Amino acid sequence: MELAIVISVVAVALVFDFTNGFHDAANAIATSVSTRALTPRVALVLAAVMNFVGAFLGQEVAQTVSEVIQPGGSAVHGLVVVMGGLIGAITWNLITWFFGLPSSSSHALIGGLVGAAIASASVVSWAVVIKKVAIPMVVSPLVGFALAFLLMWAIMWIYRRSNPHQTNRMFRFLQSISAAAMALGHGLQDAQKTMGVMFLALLTGGYVNPGDRLPIWVVAAAAGAISLGTYAGGWRIIRTLGRRIIHLDPARGFASEAVAASVLYTTAFALEAPISTTHTITSAVMGAGATRRLSAVRWGVARSILIAWLLTLPAAATMAALAYWLLRLALP
Amino acid sequence: MTISPRLNAAPHLTLGAHLSADEGACLMEVVSQHAREPWSDAPRCTHPLLAHVARLVNDAMSDTGRQSLLELAPTLVTASPENPATYPRIALACTSVAMEHHATLFLAHLNRAAFAELKRETIAHANHRTGGITQRTRRQLYQQGPATHAAEEAVRATCTLPQPGRDEVLRQLLNAAVDAAELSST
Numbered sequence: 029m030e031l032a033i034v035i036s037v038v039a040v041a042l043v044f045d046f047t048n049g050f051h052d053a054a055n056a057i058a059t060s061v062s063t064r065a066l067t068p069r070v071a072l073v074l075a076a077v078m079n080f081v082g083a084f085l086g087q088e089v090a091q092t093v094s095e096v097i098q099p100g101g102s103a104v105h106g107l108v109v110v111m112g113g114l115i116g117a118i119t120w121n122l123i124t125w126f127f128g129l130p131s132s133s134s135h136a137l138i139g140g141l142v143g144a145a146i147a148s149a150s151v152v153s154w155a156v157v158i159k160k161v162a163i164p165m166v167v168s169p170l171v172g173f174a175l176a177f178l179l180m181w182a183i184m185w186i187y188r189r190s191n192p193h194q195t196n197r198m199f200r201f202l203q204s205i206s207a208a209a210m211a212l213g214h215g216l217q218d219a220q221k222t223m224g225v226m227f228l229a230l231l232t233g234g235y236v237n238p239g240d241r242l243p244i245w246v247v248a249a250a251a252g253a254i255s256l257g258t259y260a261g262g263w264r265i266i267r268t269l270g271r272r273i274i275h276l277d278p279a280r281g282f283a284s285e286a287v288a289a290s291v292l293y294t295t296a297f298a299l300e301a302p303i304s305t306t307h308t309i310t311s312a313v314m315g316a317g318a319t320r321r322l323s324a325v326r327w328g329v330a331r332s333i334l335i336a337w338l339l340t341l342p343a344a345a346t347m348a349a350l351a352y353w354l355l356r357l358a359l360p
Numbered sequence: 361m362t363i364s365p366r367l368n369a370a371p372h373l374t375l376g377a378h379l380s381a382d383e384g385a386c387l388m389e390v391v392s393q394h395a396r397e398p399w400s401d402a403p404r405c406t407h408p409l410l411a412h413v414a415r416l417v418n419d420a421m422s423d424t425g426r427q428s429l430l431e432l433a434p435t436l437v438t439a440s441p442e443n444p445a446t447y448p449r450i451a452l453a454c455t456s457v458a459m460e461h462h463a464t465l466f467l468a469h470l471n472r473a474a475f476a477e478l479k480r481e482t483i484a485h486a487n488h489r490t491g492g493i494t495q496r497t498r499r500q501l502y503q504q505g506p507a508t509h510a511a512e513e514a515v516r517a518t519c520t521l522p523q524p525g526r527d528e529v530l531r532q533l534l535n536a537a538v539d540a541a542e543l544s545s546t
Contacts, residue, residue: 128504274377275384320379321399328402 093224116348
């Protein structure tokens with residue numbers, strides 16, 4: 029019974045990971061494609077490969093995610109709590125997609141785990157939730173915006189007397205590096221959230237011990253799922269529906285990607301914090317664009333990010349609590 | 361100081377959003393210029409859902425076909441009816457056009473949902489009922505959710521058609537959305 033639930037949790041977590049890559053594919057490729065630094069096909073393959081590689085680079089974020097809750101009771105009960113958390117997160121993601129509500133799938137996952145834990149009277153590590161989730165969630169887009177603005181300002185000042193065509197050519201080349209760096213950062217952050225849930229399931233089931241490194245199959249499975257999702261999502265977007273990308277010149281494209289990548293790495297390695305990659309990349313693009321005109325700051329997008337901050341954690345927690353109670357009825 | 365190369369003054373419609381006119385323009389950005397509003401791909405002069413359809417069609421069309429959309433710009437400037445029935449009317453129009461060429465289950469569901477919502481709004485309007493908080497919340501969720509999905513799915517389904525017919529159908533889709541908005545303002 030335990031093994032069956034562990035396998036179910038792992039499978040659902042991998043589906044969550046795939047949909048994460050699918051949904052976020054545009055973030056990974058849009059800026060480079062819009063400046064024509066990369067062709068759509070190259071950008072997509074690069075994003076998929078770098079997402080895969082990025083997933084192998086660290087385990088700190090996964091560790092944080094696995095420490096958010098300590099499911100109580102028996103192993104089976106603990107696994108039901110984790111499953112409830114996952115189902116709550118997925119349900120909230122579906123609701124926000126259907127009704128066009130702002131959300132963050134990363135924080136839906138954390139909210140889901142917390143909600144299921146509260147419903148089951150399990151322990152929630154509130155210090156981890158506040159210091160490593162809530163605060164970085166708010167700070168990372170603000171830092172992304174400010175740094176991208178400042179970097180772009182510096183670039184504009186340094187190259188103020190340069191030939192624009194040569195400068196654009198140079199930054200188009202540099203964008204192939206910054207785009208790869210951003211996709212790497214995306215894989216580093218987002219795959220680890222799923223790995224954290226999978227590790228929590230294995231820990232709860234007694235298949236690993238606290239402090240163990242993530243099993244290689246967990247890392248490879250999460251890396252593969254997010255990479256496949258990115259590839260599948262990217263083609264859908266390129267072929268059938270252009271995501272509303274903002275045309276940036278190559279210098280702004282480079283500035284936004286470089287800053288976004290830096291924030292993703294810093295939060296992953298130094299702060300060990302799971303953050304929203306979408307919010308970070310979006311705010312960096314707005315920051316770089318704001319040096320051209322202030323209306324590049326799409327206040328509607330900024331408002332959506334604010335609503336996501338306020339709504340996601342409690343709403344996903346509520347969904348997870350409901351999911352946990354329903355699962356308890358069905359399972360021992 | 362700008363690093364971008366300057367483009368010529370005649371509007372050549374391109375894909376996506378642009379920071380300023382000299383970097384290119386999409387259909388809705390041209391509309392914002394016509395309306396003398398601040399440069400934006402979501403000007404206030406155009407109904408939000410109609411603007412969304414226009415942006416989707418702009419991005420989905422081929423470069424050549426996209427230029428034919430310019431003649432719709434003056435119509436889009438004045439297409440902002442306040443009638444709540446506008447959302448389901450536009451959603452119904454888009455899904456109906458798309459289903460004539462490439463019907464999918466999701467499109468059919470969104471088409472039915474639009475019809476049901478339009479019926480609800482028409483009855484409420486006939487009874488002079490604006491609705492309480494539940495009604496208003498439901499309406500808002502419909503507008504943000506299924507209505508928007510209807511526009512996106514209609515364009516997505518149309519994009520599976522081969523060229524050269526695809527541009528023509530996309531154009532029909534936008535025309536149908538414009539007609540639906542005009543019907544709402546009468």
